[in-house]
Amino acid sequence: GFTLPYTPILALWRECGGEMVTFGSDAHAAEDVGADFAAFGEMMRTCGFSSYFTFREGAPVEHTLA
Secondary structure, eight states, rough: OSSSSSSSHHHHHHHTTTTOOOOOOSSSSSSGGGTHHHHHHHHHHHTTEEEEEEEEEEEEEEEEEE
C-alpha cells in the first residue's frame, strides 16, 4: 500500500544529482500490474524529475513524464 522509495529518499537522490529513475510493479495479481504508476509519476515531478528511464538492449531510453 505504499511506494518505494519514499518521497524523502527520491528527493534526496535528486538533490544529490540523481537523474535516472526507473520503476516497476511488484504485483501479485494481474489486475494490479502498474497500479499507482500515475501517483509515482506525480511524486517524481514533486521531487524535481521530468522523465523516467527504461532500458532496451542494455541502453537507457528516456521517457518524458506525462
